[in-house]
Amino acid sequence: MPVILKLLTAALFTCLSLAAYGEKLRIVTEPWAPYVYDDKGTMRGLDYETTVIVFQRLGVEVQWQFLPWKRCLAMLDQGHADGALDIFHSHDRDALLLYPSEPLSEVEFVLFYANDRPHPVQTLDDLRGMTVGTSPGYLYGAEFSDSSLFDREPAPSHEANFGKLMLGRIDLLITDRRVGQHVIKALGLEGTVSEAPVVVSRQPQFLAVRRGAGMDLLVQRFAAELKRFKQEPAYAALSAKYGGIQAITASGHTVEQQESSAR
Missing domain, CATH: 3.40.190.10 (Periplasmic binding protein-like II)
Incomplete structure (x- = not known):
């Protein structure tokens, strides 16, 4: 089987493995405006909206939850969350988390x-x-x-x-x-x-996920799609909206x- 076909098959399996059990990727974060925040019941922000678009393109459904940051870290440690939005890289977390090669912002x-x-x-x-x-x-x-x-x-x-x-x-x-x-x-x-x-x-801050079956591939695909999206006019408009x-x-x-x- 060609390498590209193997990757596509594995990517499809990653998405289907979540959907098969009616599961969504559980992402936690703390309000961190203007990167991610609740605007009268509507989630907004540069990194949040970027992440939503990337996951939509990957066919991955996400369940979001706002918590104090220490609680977010505890949820990851305890396996009650699959990932965290806008987290810094720390070597102390390498055993628990996978980080995309492309950061969301700095x-x-x-x-x-x-x-x-x-x-x-x-x-x-x-x-x-x-x-x-x-x-x-x-x-x-x-x-x-x-x-x-x-x-x-x-x-x-x-x-x-x-x-x-x-x-x-x-x-x-x-x-x-x-x-x-x-x-x-x-x-x-x-x-x-x-x-x-x-x-x-x-x-730099990232969308990081807990280590687990298929997550390494998901991180690679997220990084590739994020990098691609950053080259598009849609990202430039989103960046200008929150960047000044x-x-x-x-x-x-x-x-x-x-x-x-x-x-």
């Missing part, structure tokens, strides 16, 4: 501070003695996570972190630039919060930035 973790308590830090050394708000289960890079210069204080949501920032309970918070700007706009905090100059880390971001400066002005081609 995040930039930055720091935000309240304008009435300015902390325009240039490096992580400038955080000495401060408290930084974090999100449970997130990977911000070893330099940030291993530092003993400052304290880290988790909050149950990104909105809660910004609330603590405005109340002065933390000095700064860390989150993805586009996520932070989305929350700032949603909470009406424009002009009261600024972004520090330092970029803590840049990390603004860098918030301490002066209250904004600088328009366009999404990078790597996303």
